[in-house]
Every structure is written in C-alpha cells, then in structure tokens.
Amino acid sequence: MEKGKIVSIEERIPKLKKLRKRKTNQRLIFIISLFFLIVLAVVYFQSPLSKVKSIEVEGNKLTSKAGIIAQSGIGKGDSFWKISAKQAEKKLERDPKIHRAHVSLVFPNKLKISIEERQKLAYLAKGKKFYPVLNNGTVLKEAIDETPEQLPILYHFKAGDQLDHMMEALESLPGEIMNSISEIYYAPKKTDSLHIQLFMNDGFEVSATLKTFSEKMVYYPAIVSQLDPNVKGIIDLEVGSYFKAYHPEKKEMSEEPIIEP
Known part of the structure; x- marks a missing residue:
C-alpha cells in the first residue's frame, strides 16, 4: 500500500512542474504586457496624438x-x-x-x-439699422442695413419687459401668422401701457394689447376670411373684435363687430 502511494506521487510530480511552469509563464506574459502598455501610454501622452x-x-x-x-x-x-x-x-x-x-x-x-x-423672431429698428431680436428678448449687437428675412420689424421698443413680452407672444404664434406680420409698433396709451399696432402684409392694420395679443391673434386668418379683401382697415382686438374700414373720402371710419371663431 505504501509503495502504491509513493508511485502515485512520483507520477504527479511532472504534472505539478508543468503547472508551475505554465503559471510562471502566464505571470511573465502579464508583466511584459503591462510593461508595454505603460510604455505605450507614456509615449501616447507625450506625443501629438x-x-x-x-x-x-x-x-x-x-x-x-x-x-x-x-x-x-x-x-x-x-x-x-x-x-x-x-x-x-x-x-x-x-x-x-x-x-x-x-x-x-x-x-x-x-x-x-x-x-x-435661440430663435431669431424679429428685427428691432433703430434709425436706419435693424438689429436681430431672439426669442428670449436678447437684441444682437450686429446690425444690418436691410432685413433679409420675412420677420416682423419692431419700432419704438426698448430692451426690457415690453420687448420680452412681445417675443414671448410672437414665439407662441403659428408660423403662417408670424409670416403675415410686417411691422409692429409699441404705442402705449394712458389706458393701456401694453398697446401695440401691427401692419400686416395683406394690407390690414391690427390694434391690440400685449395682454391678450397671443390669444386673439391666432384667429387672424379666420377673421380676415370674413372681410372683403378689397376693403382695408383696422382690426381692433383690444376688447372683443371689431373691424374699422378706411374711407378715403371721409376722415371717419365705419365700424362693425367681427364674430370670433
């Protein structure tokens, strides 16, 4: 029995030696690989790459x-x-x-x-120069001599609450209505410090207040569809909706209510 055990251990010795040699080789390969990686990292960080x-x-x-x-x-x-x-x-x-x-x-x-x-929504007129205005009310310093885009031109506005309010209102409008606006004038009244006057590309004029402008202006296409395109005038959106037709022969204007959609 003892002799059998001795033979069994002797047979296992070569296998143990091979296993130890394999582990030693693996450690050596790992150390060499790590060394080369460190060298490559140093070269990389020192190089233009x-x-x-x-x-x-x-x-x-x-x-x-x-x-x-x-x-x-x-x-x-x-x-x-x-x-x-x-x-x-x-x-x-x-x-x-x-x-x-x-x-x-x-x-x-x-x-x-x-x-x-930021989105460019309008141009602020100052003398003969036009300054782009962004949707957050920022007025860019780079002026141009003429407006290259179909965007509203603002008159009499100054950087501040009124301009911010105007930009917020314009941003909420559909694109087709934005494109139909030619000029917007800040024209405060004693009874309304936020009164504005718009001139449209189709020849109509709009009187409104910034308090309700964005709410009421969305109905502009429907309002215009009720009017005779050959009879121009003022669409009053301040209180309710009224149309005042121009009369060149007289200095007065006829007034009729408009039914909002």
Whole structure:
C-alpha cells in the first residue's frame, strides 16, 4: 500500500512542474504586457496624438466658429484627456444666443461642439439699422442695413419687459401668422401701457394689447376670411373684435363687430 502511494506521487510530480511552469509563464506574459502598455501610454501622452488636433462646430449661425471655440475655453493643442466637456458646455450656455450646447470627445484627438441657438423672431429698428431680436428678448449687437428675412420689424421698443413680452407672444404664434406680420409698433396709451399696432402684409392694420395679443391673434386668418379683401382697415382686438374700414373720402371710419371663431 505504501509503495502504491509513493508511485502515485512520483507520477504527479511532472504534472505539478508543468503547472508551475505554465503559471510562471502566464505571470511573465502579464508583466511584459503591462510593461508595454505603460510604455505605450507614456509615449501616447507625450506625443501629438494626445493633443486636440481638430475642433468641429455645428449648428451655429449667429456666432462664428472661431467665436464658439473661444467661448468653450478649449483650443487646439490642449490635452485631450484634461478637457471637461461639462465645463465647456456651461461656458457656452452662458451666451444668451445659445440655448443648449453639447461637447463630445472623438478618439483619438478630435472635438465636436454641437450648438442649439435661440430663435431669431424679429428685427428691432433703430434709425436706419435693424438689429436681430431672439426669442428670449436678447437684441444682437450686429446690425444690418436691410432685413433679409420675412420677420416682423419692431419700432419704438426698448430692451426690457415690453420687448420680452412681445417675443414671448410672437414665439407662441403659428408660423403662417408670424409670416403675415410686417411691422409692429409699441404705442402705449394712458389706458393701456401694453398697446401695440401691427401692419400686416395683406394690407390690414391690427390694434391690440400685449395682454391678450397671443390669444386673439391666432384667429387672424379666420377673421380676415370674413372681410372683403378689397376693403382695408383696422382690426381692433383690444376688447372683443371689431373691424374699422378706411374711407378715403371721409376722415371717419365705419365700424362693425367681427364674430370670433
């Protein structure tokens, strides 16, 4: 019995040696692989591959690509792995022209900045210059000599509550009604500090108050459909809805109520 046990252990010794050798080889391979990975990492971080090589900007119309990159605080040559995308997004979103910003890292060394800008809703007239106005009431500093787009032109408005209220009202209107407005005048009265006067592209004039403008103006197409297109005048939306037709021969105007839809 003892002899059998001794033989059994001797037979197992070569297998144990092979197992130990295999484990030793595996450890050696792991150590060598780890060493090469560390060397590669050091080489990578010391090489131009770890620096921002290119920056792509999309979605910007109101601000130049160079302006967006400058606002992000990121530049070419910055360490790719030290960039904080969230911090760059916060910096960009401080700009009143930018609604949302998304910064993403594209391996190995590219950066992508996606911008969602505020909507341009109107132009503010100051003398012979026109300044774009965004949906949050921000008036851009870059003036143009003529309006290239079919957007309302605002007169006598100043940056502040009235302009903010006007932009909020315009933003809520359907596109077809927005496109039908040519000019809007801020014309406060003693009885209404929020009175406005609109001139439409179809030749009609609208008298309204910002208090109810967005609610009542949505009915403009239906109101106009009840009127003779050849008889122009003022559509009064301040209290109820009335139409006052112009009479060139007389200085007075006829008045008739309009049934709202």
